[in-house]
Amino acid sequence: MGSLPGGYWDATGRLHREFELAALTGREEELLVQARQPQTATLVTEVLSRCVRRLGDISPVPSEVARQLLVADRHYLLLQLRRATFGDLVHANLICPWPDCGERVSLDFSLAEVPVEEARHRAPVHTMTLSAAAPSGSGTAAGGCQVSFRLPNGADQEELSEQLAHNEARALTLLLTRCVQRLGSYEPPEERQLAELSASARSEIEERMQQLAPKVEQTMEAACAECGRTIVAPFDIQRFFLGELRTDGELLYREVHYLAYHYHWSEHEIMEFTRDKRRKYIDVLADTIEVLNSGA
Ligand SMILES: [Zn+2]
Structure with missing residues (x-):
């Protein structure tokens, strides 16, 4: 829990x-x-x-x-x-x-x-006001305009990881396109409108996201x-x-085989074990086999 x-x-x-x-x-x-x-x-x-x-x-x-x-x-x-x-x-x-x-x-x-x-403030959507010191690029959003967004999630990571490796700036625009739900009177804004935001406006939004997100x-x-x-x-x-x-698969299947062979458990049962549990049984077997071999 x-x-x-x-x-x-x-x-x-x-x-x-x-x-x-x-x-x-x-x-x-x-x-x-x-x-x-x-x-x-x-x-x-x-x-x-x-x-x-x-x-x-x-x-x-x-x-x-x-x-x-x-x-x-x-x-x-x-x-x-x-x-x-x-x-x-x-x-x-x-x-x-x-x-x-x-x-x-x-x-x-x-x-x-x-x-x-x-998280300092929990809400499904957050709203901020761009400062006057963050002018827009080509007039899509002026300082003082309101921005509503959600915080980045796993779906964003799934969608953007490849883009992130190739073009970080584009990935950030796409992230904003996914997360920003309102930009001034645009609801939702298009990728083009977010791409046209000034660098300082973009970083204001990013910083606010980071402040609000848990870490x-x-x-x-x-x-x-x-x-x-x-x-x-x-x-x-x-x-x-x-x-x-990411153990190599060979080892996983060898361990399953080994336990199935000695204990006669089914593959299904053994696959429900954690790795630690599999290895504990393998250790017990190793000890037992050693005892048998030494004739004690
Ligand atoms: Zn040192």
């Missing part, structure tokens, strides 16, 4: 924040192994709709709802899912970035300590064991989590 730092607004205007998770099983690992085009945001949607058992009074959680969760809420759920599946500690190997140190260090950090900032810290901080100074390293929870899960 937990509570989203932001929350999901359903079509009737109700906010859903409380959630229950189920740890990932072999089924989800298989899904990730089989993903032909590993598009991160799409996989996150799929994993969340399978593992979030309940969100407010929505249960099961359809992928359309997982897709519409705020970016930080999705990150938060991934953090909790990782904790539920593999525990709280993360072990990382990195090079100390301090130039006079540069030692290879391994460090542990706790996911419970990742800073999370709750999950995407860096980690730890002390270098060699020089004692603080290391701040990027920590991309989506990549980390999916990378950790």
Whole structure:
């Protein structure tokens, strides 16, 4: 049980924040192994709709709802899912970035300590007024004009990730086109009208979005064991989590085969296990086999 730092607004205007998770099983690992085009945001949607058992009074959680969760809420759920599946500690190997140190260090950090900032003001749509200091590009919207928008969500990530890799400015215009619901008298505005906004007007809207959105810290901080100074390293929870899960398929199926062979459980049953649980049984088997071989 937990509570989203932001929350999901359903079509009737109700906010859903409380959630229950189920740890990932072999089924989800298989899904990730089989993903032909590993598009991160799409996989996150799929994993969340399978593992979030309940969100407010929505249960099961359809992928359309997982897709519409705020970016930080999705990150938060991934953090909790990782904790539920593999525990709280993360072990990382990195090079100390301090130039006079540069030692290879391994460090542990706790996911419970990742800073999370709750949304300051919860609403399905926010409204702001562009300052007079933010003139428009070619007259679509002058300073003082009102802008209404929703915050970026998983669907935006899914739609824009490719564009983001090719053309960041275009991706931002598209993001604004998706999120801005009213721009002065344009309701909704067209892509062209948003593209014509001045750079300062665009960044005012972006900044306001960032202020209003909940946040999950995407860096980690730890002390270098060699020089004692603080290391701040990027920590991309989506990549980390999916990378950790993407065991090679061969290994997954070998583990399932091994357990089926020795315990006579069905494939279906074994795939419902978490990875930790599979490996615990494999360890028990290894110990038993060793005892048998040593004749004790
Ligand atoms: Zn160091």
